[in-house]
Amino acid sequence: MKTNYLRSALLLIAATALTTAANAQKPGKKTAFNSYKNHDTFDGKGRERIQTDWQGKTYQMELANNKLVALAVDGEIIPSTKWGEYSTVIAAIREQIRKDKIQAKKDQAQAKRDQEQARRDQQQAKRDQEQAARDQQHAKAEQEEAERGQQQAKRDQEQAAKDQLQAKRDQEQAARDQEQAKRDQEQAHLDQIQAKRDQEHAAEDQRLLKQMTSDLVADHIIPNEEVLHELSFNGEELIVNGEKQPDSVFKKYSKKYPRFAQGNTSYENGKKQFNGLHIHRN
Known part of the structure; x- marks a missing residue:
């Protein structure tokens, strides 16, 4: 156990040095969680490495299979005998990470649904335009047929008028569908911008x-x-x-x-x- 703790502590020290150097090169970077990594190692243990500023302190920790194996606060390695003193803040940090993962997954799912809806609206607008073109062609054929007889022409003209009105309605609907698809895309873009602003604030x-x-x-x-x-x-x-x-x-x-x-x-x-x-x- 001591060997694993010392090895993890050395890894935390190295991570601290690398993070400090990276932040020195990028003074304008502002993030709630400086870094979070979750991966499997060659020994088959799920590893989590977390570094974050929390309640005025910088916490760095490493977990293996959900168990704490190393902890540093403001760059100082904390011995395992004192880990219990930090159990509450560690639990709060991990809970925040869990909530952020869930929210990110929900946001991605919603963005995907919005994109799919916009695609369906565009397809429907195209179908409406094609239908409008067919209606116009049909109206023209009815008008030509009307020339063969006055009585038939009258009925055909009335039908043609109805078809033209429907064609106009279809075109107007197609225009509304296109406009709605455009608004949906713009709203999705605004939502992404707002999410970024909220994180920066x-x-x-x-x-x-x-x-x-x-x-x-x-x-x-x-x-x-x-x-x-x-x-x-x-x-x-x-x-x-x-x-x-x-x-x-x-x-x-x-x-x-x-x-x-x-x-x-x-x-x-x-x-x-x-x-x-x-x-x-x-």
């Missing part, structure tokens, strides 16, 4: 929260980052761990973090459950 909010927590420690409002349990911030007040901050502190943080002050920002980090960061913007 979430990553930026987490980065700003971490920076703001560091400022609270530097300004001696809280002794360290770990004791920040509750935060409320809006255009009127700043409350940290249930205590309303002086007006000077409120103005300083409002100026530095307008993204939080202009909305209705709340953050809760309970002992039993991670409630996370919530921002409601007008």
Whole structure:
């Protein structure tokens, strides 16, 4: 067991160095989960390697067959005797990864359904156009037949008028089907753009929260980052761990973090459950 733990710990150290170098080359990269890998190794064990920023700390872990075999926090290797202290946050991280996988699968399935519906709409529009062309040809044949007799011509003309009206309706329907197919494609594109924006906003909010927590420690409002349990911030007040901050502190943080002050920002980090960061913007 010690050999496996040491081997996994060495792998985590190497992964830490590689990730640090990669982030140094790409300073603009902002992601909720820095990296996640799930693969089978030569020994037949399913391996998971996770690195993420969570509640102001960087966690790196490796699991084999759903069992923790190595753990590092902020680059420090944690011995197996202390893993129990991190069981709650590890469970929360893994649960978030599970939910993200499920949501990603649902989004992919919905995107596929939207594409298939758009394809069917285009095919229907084509069939409607072809039907309209056939209706027009039929109307012409009826008009030619009408020339053979007045009485027959009258009936044929009436039928031709009806066919032309139907042909017009078919053309209008075909145009509506094409327009609907276009709107469906545009909506699918907008949904993809919105999903990307939501991910970027979430990553930026987490980065700003971490920076703001560091400022609270530097300004001696809280002794360290770990004791920040509750935060409320809006255009009127700043409350940290249930205590309303002086007006000077409120103005300083409002100026530095307008993204939080202009909305209705709340953050809760309970002992039993991670409630996370919530921002409601007008």
